[in-house]
Amino acid sequence: MISCKELNILSKEIKIKNKYKESDAKIKIYGLTAGRGFHWQKEISASYWGSLIIKIYDSNLLVYNEIFLEQYLMCVSTSEMSEKCPTEFLKAQTIIARSWFLANKEKKHSSLGFDICNDDCCQRYHGCNHISSHSIESAKSTRGKVLAHKGMICDARYSKSCGGISEDYENVWQGEPVPYLRSINDYINDKTPFCSSKKIDESFLKNYIGNVDENGKYYRWQIELSKKGIIKNVYKTLKIKIFDITSLVPIKKGKSARIAKLEIRYLNELNKNKSIILNSEYEIRKVLSKDFLFSSAFEIEEVKDGYLLNGRGWGHGVGLCQIGALSMALEKYDHNQILSHYYSNTNIISLYK
Structure with missing residues (x-):
């Protein structure tokens, strides 16, 4: 009105x-x-x-x-x-x-x-x-x-x-x-x-x-990401085709444990080792999850068919x-x-x- x-x-x-x-x-x-x-x-x-x-x-x-x-x-x-x-x-x-x-x-x-x-x-x-x-x-x-x-x-x-x-x-x-x-x-x-x-x-x-x-956990949180989900979202956001993810490797962390730079190591369709470098906390949060991660302050634990993120904070x-x-x-x-x-x-x- x-x-x-x-x-x-x-x-x-x-x-x-x-x-x-x-x-x-x-x-x-x-x-x-x-x-x-x-x-x-x-x-x-x-x-x-x-x-x-x-x-x-x-x-x-x-x-x-x-x-x-x-x-x-x-x-x-x-x-x-x-x-x-x-x-x-x-x-x-x-x-x-x-x-x-x-x-x-x-x-x-x-x-x-x-x-x-x-x-x-x-x-x-x-x-x-x-x-x-x-x-x-x-x-x-x-x-x-x-x-x-x-x-x-x-x-x-x-x-x-x-x-x-x-x-x-x-x-x-x-x-x-x-x-x-x-x-x-x-x-x-x-x-x-x-x-x-x-x-x-x-x-x-x-x-x-x-x-x-x-409504949820802001101070400490946990989320499980499947490799299939990450692969799909990498293609959606970066237009890069991944056959299989071999590891997620933090390269740089800040004082709050926020990851400022992260490497995605993967195999391409020809079974060759490749990698992607994500160069900011925003890009890390956007590329790893279709729902945008709460923050980039997380520890990575490998689980069956994916990764368990134990995180802290929001933003x-x-x-x-x-x-x-x-x-x-x-x-x-x-x-x-x-x-x-x-x-x-x-x-x-x-x-x-």
Whole structure:
């Protein structure tokens, strides 16, 4: 249903101007895909503030949302995690979402004419579906605040669960080391990681994770991959034909035990030994499993007709660990303490009021 004050139809473009009300978004879109390409991919509907521009792109409809930054940020924290999360977590999440946006806008999707997308490729933005007065106030109280390093806005990366140890930036994205995105142990006093199931029981966690996230094991997980399944997915993603896999060999690991480079050794159709090198944690997660692995932090055990992966964490593991930060907030750490724990050599500055 659309309730708007202005509807303009131009050549191959429709613009819908919504009459903005914080408590009553009027534009709802059905059939959106959340978690594109990841194991939690699903179809959702979402309501939006601001204006929508609908264009034809590659035989599909591409929907743009024009919205004020602070309105957008009110929605990000409760798209990434639940509106039931503690206030100090929502404050921390909003500050890093603002920082990440301002550090990265126009970098990923400029060719398509928008700043960032609405999904995990950038950061989750599922409209106003899950906001509350609690989450709105948390965003308003941090208005204009960003994380900074030597006066520059931080590219504040984050993921769902580091698995107990976060990862260095360069082991995930292969760029130069970033001073504030360094590997840390996810604890302060008792050496029990904040994200561990001892700190926050995973049956309890379902109350706080994002609405599109899967209920399951985040801290430690196990999955069995058949050789046939890997062979099929290698062809799907890389267009390389494999007759039989002989071994999976980690070549490089980061401090969190995330595999940054992995070799697939195999026999081709002529029974000759060949190999494929997967050069990033993202590629490893995508190529080994059709459902996209939770993380690349896993040990490999050979079993009949396949491999058993004993893994830890969910996501790339760089920067803030959302489940760890949630655990800290539940233990009454404030947002400043949470951010200083995950981002060394940083401070919070105010860009505007």
